[in-house]
Amino acid sequence: MRYVIIGNGVAAAGCIEGIRSVDRETPITVISEENYPVYARPLISYYLEGKTDLPRMLYRKPDFYEKNGCEVLYGAKAARLDVESKKVVLTTGEEIPYKAVCVATGSSPFVPPFKGLETVKNRFSFMTLDDTLALERAIDENSRVFIVGAGLIGLKCAEGLLHRVKSVTVCDLAPRVLSSVLDEESAAIMQKHLEDHGMQFYLGDTVTEFAENKAILQSGTEVEFDVLVVCVGVRANTSLVKDAGGSVNRGILVNERMETSLPFVYAAGDCTEGFDLSLGANRVLAILPNAYMQGKCAGINMAGGEKVFQKAIPMNSIGFFGLYAMTAGTYTGPEQGGEVYVEPIEGGIKKFFVKDGVLKGYILIGYTEQTGVLTALIRDQTPLDAVNFPLLRKSVTFAAFSPEDRRKKFGGVV
Amino acid sequence: MKRVYVNEKWCLGCRLCEYNCAFANSGKSNMVNALQGKTIRPRIRVENDKDTFFALSCRHCEEPLCAQSCISGALTVEDGVVRVDKSKCVTCKTCILVCPYGALSLDETGVVQKCELCLNNTVGAPACVQGCPNRAIVYEER
Numbered sequence: 047m048r049y050v051i052i053g054n055g056v057a058a059a060g061c062i063e064g065i066r067s068v069d070r071e072t073p074i075t076v077i078s079e080e081n082y083p084v085y086a087r088p089l090i091s092y093y094l095e096g097k098t099d100l101p102r103m104l105y106r107k108p109d110f111y112e113k114n115g116c117e118v119l120y121g122a123k124a125a126r127l128d129v130e131s132k133k134v135v136l137t138t139g140e141e142i143p144y145k146a147v148c149v150a151t152g153s154s155p156f157v158p159p160f161k162g163l164e165t166v167k168n169r170f171s172f173m174t175l176d177d178t179l180a181l182e183r184a185i186d187e188n189s190r191v192f193i194v195g196a197g198l199i200g201l202k203c204a205e206g207l208l209h210r211v212k213s214v215t216v217c218d219l220a221p222r223v224l225s226s227v228l229d230e231e232s233a234a235i236m237q238k239h240l241e242d243h244g245m246q247f248y249l250g251d252t253v254t255e256f257a258e259n260k261a262i263l264q265s266g267t268e269v270e271f272d273v274l275v276v277c278v279g280v281r282a283n284t285s286l287v288k289d290a291g292g293s294v295n296r297g298i299l300v301n302e303r304m305e306t307s308l309p310f311v312y313a314a315g316d317c318t319e320g321f322d323l324s325l326g327a328n329r330v331l332a333i334l335p336n337a338y339m340q341g342k343c344a345g346i347n348m349a350g351g352e353k354v355f356q357k358a359i360p361m362n363s364i365g366f367f368g369l370y371a372m373t374a375g376t377y378t379g380p381e382q383g384g385e386v387y388v389e390p391i392e393g394g395i396k397k398f399f400v401k402d403g404v405l406k407g408y409i410l411i412g413y414t415e416q417t418g419v420l421t422a423l424i425r426d427q428t429p430l431d432a433v434n435f436p437l438l439r440k441s442v443t444f445a446a447f448s449p450e451d452r453r454k455k456f457g458g459v460v
Numbered sequence: 461m462k463r464v465y466v467n468e469k470w471c472l473g474c475r476l477c478e479y480n481c482a483f484a485n486s487g488k489s490n491m492v493n494a495l496q497g498k499t500i501r502p503r504i505r506v507e508n509d510k511d512t513f514f515a516l517s518c519r520h521c522e523e524p525l526c527a528q529s530c531i532s533g534a535l536t537v538e539d540g541v542v543r544v545d546k547s548k549c550v551t552c553k554t555c556i557l558v559c560p561y562g563a564l565s566l567d568e569t570g571v572v573q574k575c576e577l578c579l580n581n582t583v584g585a586p587a588c589v590q591g592c593p594n595r596a597i598v599y600e601e602r
Contacts, residue, residue, distance in 0.1 A: 060528075086531055086532045086533050086548075088531040088532075088552070089531065089532055089550060092550045097550050098532070098548070098550055102532075102547060102548050103532070104533065105532075105533035106533060334529065334531045334554070335525070335528060335529035335554065335558060338528045338529070339528050342528070361557055361558070362557075363552055363553040363554045363556065363557040364552070365551065365552065365553065370553060372553070372556075372557050374557070414553050414556055414557075415556075415562075416556065416559075416562030417556055417557055418525070418526075418555075418556060418557055418558045418559035418560050418561070418562060418564075419559075419560060419561070419562050421557055421558055421560070422560035425560075442562060443507050444507055444509075444514065444516060444562070445507055445508065445509035445510075449468065449509075449512065452468060452514060453468070455519075455560075455561060456465065456466045456514070456516060456519070456561070457465050457466065457467065458465075458602060459463070459522065459602055460519045460521050460522070460561075
């Protein structure tokens, strides 16, 4: 019998490492739709920008699968899970029996049914390495690129392309950039920075119709382009579990051990929905750190170990042309009974969201020093009266902690 | 596994650990050539709470959030030591966003650096510890 992992992204890599921390023997089969060894997905924009290349994008060393006793089925796709007889059935009809299976199928770009979209010849998503290589082939220095979606993916794509093409125009239905992680005030700072570097925005506006190389926006504005990239959002790939009768909401539902509602079926990464501690509710937390940690947790439990994955919160660090936005947690404003502390800084802003005596979230633009100390306050729900919070809002220092806390943090094994 | 531990009661705040760290990682054989007139970027840093000084560096956590969160695979764990492959780093700063100990920073070329227990340089064991005049930082099993 063997372990089967459906997917070959970072969650799968975590799962492999988790299994092997417990069980060095039982073979592992990895079902990989993409024809590449696990690579660092979020680096595709850095690839366009020329900050990395394909060999360096490999997430693990070339002997990773061999060393970990994994067989990888490249170009293979799982069609369904047969939970009763514990088999994964591939689209080819091939059946792979499993001892335990981890569904790490990630997410897929969501493309709204825009009118006339099929008339656009050069249209792309921006999710995979193949998307990126195809997009790269379609652009040159005269290209006018139009990106629908000013979220993390759309703007990273815009940054990666900007110096390689003639122009980049971005539109989004939301009235601000990076609307999933920034509030109005902080988004305005980032938008100005991006505009100063040459990006053009149509916000609070969306496409009503495409006609070959032209987009007609709701506002009536017409945007002419040579290359279109649609980065509106992603959807968790949940169908394998759903079709097998497992519990699914917006993502596959998992418990702290990464077990789905189906026996011997685990799930990890962007395809799942988990508990956000800062929100106190479930949500899809499609960020790379969670993918790895969930994958590893699933792997350990699949192999008979004991592991729980807790303390998940949304968090992001993202830089554009040298200006970074670091965000974490949930933004509990006065309307949710919270308090907001704002510290203006040169070229940026720091905002802290406090509720019930603990830090719930923060937005930092232009400040990136030792910010993990702040993230830990959210994750650990540290009572703020136990630290010198006014000092931490100015700058991160361990002088804000008690000598006893410092002794625990720096004097023992953690 | 041996790690670097600090005892703030013994720290004089002399910052020799910072200088020894910067020198050990400079690739130069002469401390004056390596550090004179430069802003040093040590992987260990001394902070103070009024008159109490303490040195902070990577804890080489058993479950390092930095390595688990690294989006490029530049940070990995080798034999318990959290190592960085600088050629893979794209300076997304996710590691800085997650490290509860504030132990990662940028080197002079703008990519992430961290304490690798001097296994990445010719010293071979933590230079900060070797040069500490008061045993306020030690390298030992706990």
